[in-house]
Amino acid sequence: MRKNGPLALFFHALFVVFMLAPLVIVCVVAFTPEGYLSLPTRGPSLRWFKAIFAYPEFLRAFYASLWLAALSSTLAILLSVPAALAIARYRFPGREAITALFMSPLMVPHVVLGIAFLRFFSQIGISGTFTGLVLSHVIVIMPFALRLVLAASYGIDRRIEHAAISLGADTITAFRRVTLPLILPGVVSGWLLAAINSFDEVTMTVFIASPATVTLPVRMFLYIQDNIDPLIAAVSACLIALTAGLLLALDRLYGLDRLFVGSGKG
Amino acid sequence: MSLAVSERNAPFWLTGPALLVFLGLVIIPLGMTVLLSFYDWGQYKGIVPDFTLKNWREIATDSYFFEIFLRTFRIAILVTLASVLIGVPEAYILNRMSPGWRSAFLLVVIGPLLVSVVARTLGWALLLGSTGLVNQGLMALGLIATPLEFMFTETGVVIALTHVLTPFMILSVWASLQRLDPQIENAAMSLGAGWWTIWTRVILPQIVPGILSGGIIVFALAASAFASPAIIGGRRLKVAATLAYDEFLNTLNWPLGAAVATLLLVALVAIIVGSNRLIERRYAQVFE
Numbered sequence A: 001m002r003k004n005g006p007l008a009l010f011f012h013a014l015f016v017v018f019m020l021a022p023l024v025i026v027c028v029v030a031f032t033p034e035g036y037l038s039l040p041t042r043g044p045s046l047r048w049f050k051a052i053f054a055y056p057e058f059l060r061a062f063y064a065s066l067w068l069a070a071l072s073s074t075l076a077i078l079l080s081v082p083a084a085l086a087i088a089r090y091r092f093p094g095r096e097a098i099t100a101l102f103m104s105p106l107m108v109p110h111v112v113l114g115i116a117f118l119r120f121f122s123q124i125g126i127s128g129t130f131t132g133l134v135l136s137h138v139i140v141i142m143p144f145a146l147r148l149v150l151a152a153s154y155g156i157d158r159r160i161e162h163a164a165i166s167l168g169a170d171t172i173t174a175f176r177r178v179t180l181p182l183i184l185p186g187v188v189s190g191w192l193l194a195a196i197n198s199f200d201e202v203t204m205t206v207f208i209a210s211p212a213t214v215t216l217p218v219r220m221f222l223y224i225q226d227n228i229d230p231l232i233a234a235v236s237a238c239l240i241a242l243t244a245g246l247l248l249a250l251d252r253l254y255g256l257d258r259l260f261v262g263s264g265k266g
Numbered sequence B: 001m002s003l004a005v006s007e008r009n010a011p012f013w014l015t016g017p018a019l020l021v022f023l024g025l026v027i028i029p030l031g032m033t034v035l036l037s038f039y040d041w042g043q044y045k046g047i048v049p050d051f052t053l054k055n056w057r058e059i060a061t062d063s064y065f066f067e068i069f070l071r072t073f074r075i076a077i078l079v080t081l082a083s084v085l086i087g088v089p090e091a092y093i094l095n096r097m098s099p100g101w102r103s104a105f106l107l108v109v110i111g112p113l114l115v116s117v118v119a120r121t122l123g124w125a126l127l128l129g130s131t132g133l134v135n136q137g138l139m140a141l142g143l144i145a146t147p148l149e150f151m152f153t154e155t156g157v158v159i160a161l162t163h164v165l166t167p168f169m170i171l172s173v174w175a176s177l178q179r180l181d182p183q184i185e186n187a188a189m190s191l192g193a194g195w196w197t198i199w200t201r202v203i204l205p206q207i208v209p210g211i212l213s214g215g216i217i218v219f220a221l222a223a224s225a226f227a228s229p230a231i232i233g234g235r236r237l238k239v240a241a242t243l244a245y246d247e248f249l250n251t252l253n254w255p256l257g258a259a260v261a262t263l264l265l266v267a268l269v270a271i272i273v274g275s276n277r278l279i280e281r282r283y284a285q286v287f288e
Helices: A006-029 A047-052 A056-089 A095-106 A110-124 A130-154 A158-166 A171-200 A216-226 A230-253 A256-260 B002-036 B054-061 B063-096 B099-114 B117-128 B133-140 B154-177 B182-190 B195-223 B227-233 B240-249 B254-282
Strands: B040-042 B046-048
Touching: A006 A230, A006 B063, A006 B099, A006 B117, A006 B154, A047 A230, A056 A095, A056 A130, A056 A171, A056 A216, A056 B002, A095 A130, A095 B002, A110 A130, A110 B002, A110 B240, A110 B254, A130 A171, A130 B002, A158 A171, A171 A216, A216 A230, A216 B117, A216 B227, A230 B099, A230 B117, B002 B254, B040 B254, B054 B254, B063 B099, B063 B154, B063 B195, B063 B240, B063 B254, B099 B154, B117 B133, B117 B154, B117 B227, B154 B195, B154 B227, B182 B195, B195 B254, B227 B240, B240 B254
Parallel strands: none
Antiparallel strands: B040 B046
16 A cells, blocks of 8 residues: 655644644643633643632532433443344344334434423423433433444354353353353443443533533533633643543553444444 | 243343333433424413414424524535545545554544533634634734634534534544455556546545445534534524524423424434435445
């Protein structure tokens, strides 16, 4: 294969600048010592990072988002594992339709889901509760969890399981000691991808979060709607730093191409 | 015998829990939303469950709604085109890099996907403001005399959404590039083809399915995007998603908001399913 020419590398450099510029500018502005949006020309200051602690609602929203992500992705995985095993192993009537249904939250706009949940939750009386948030997040992150568990489930040799059962293991033991360890990489990366998507979700959540259950992205969105100042840049910079750390860890542990590129094909 | 019976029922027991959750939390709420769009609403009487076509008639006849939907799809088409122009060459360049560089730059492509869209759009708001870095840079270079208007314009929304969605195009094109045999390119070159011929006659035809399926993803996400148009477009420049948000949470006219949401959903599903059919029929041999 030929190497990239200078023109290609120039295009690539422009692309990298384009991708990183908005993230870099947020991090730079966050260090401004001034009381308004500006580049830190007088040297960096931690003033606005300290100011975050004067706004406990950001911290509260952060913890709410963490809890929500952990809880909803765990529930999504618990639903995904048996469903993925059934879809990967059996040919049964409605199999295609059921798979399409589980993947449908990818296709339905999150605005529409937000509206549907707002209407539904206010009818059944759980509007604005944390329970409602968890249930709605399970739905929107389910496709991510299912896709990765499914990809792992297609790959396993059922004869290993049959061997375990013929040697006297019951179904539960065979699942726990044989099947689960085999699909574990898919389960873990599915859980992670689901948790990240739950943590970042804003469009649907903005409809159903109440002031008591507001998540971090929604809190930030509502803040930006009122005004844009260095404080929100500092909050975003923390989020970017957190994501960058997580990304590097993920890349070391799994390899990003495996998580994002090779995973779609079951 | 008993094993055969349990084997036959197994898929239903295994998918049962997820199926119940999805029936209860997807089918029923969506059905209720469609139903809600046929309800009556008044400033003082609130939502009245009487069947009426009032909301749908309002959307069909008021040019205000037509304009917003037109703008939504215009933005989505522009973002899709931009993501093709940026994403296809970039995927090709990435694919030709050595594995070490490639995985480093893969972080640049995928990393932004994992950062909250609110933080990314904030970055564009900082860059594109009238005193932002882009305008200051262009003025310092003497290219413009007065700051360009990006905030609260469609251009600004298109730029921010292109940034948010181009990674999906790259991942999709890259997946089809990986199925490409590099020897074919060499064969074309040894037979005397120039790079333009190689691109248009050899590479492009093979990655068109990847471009099209990436295009569908980008288009659907752009047409239903909420946070970026809300922050960059503000209240003045509404798209379908921010319109539905305003009807629900500011005007409190839920039935009208539900009608807007239903129309967006139906339009998008029709476009996605329709173009998927088209692609599969046209490129059936490439997919196999």
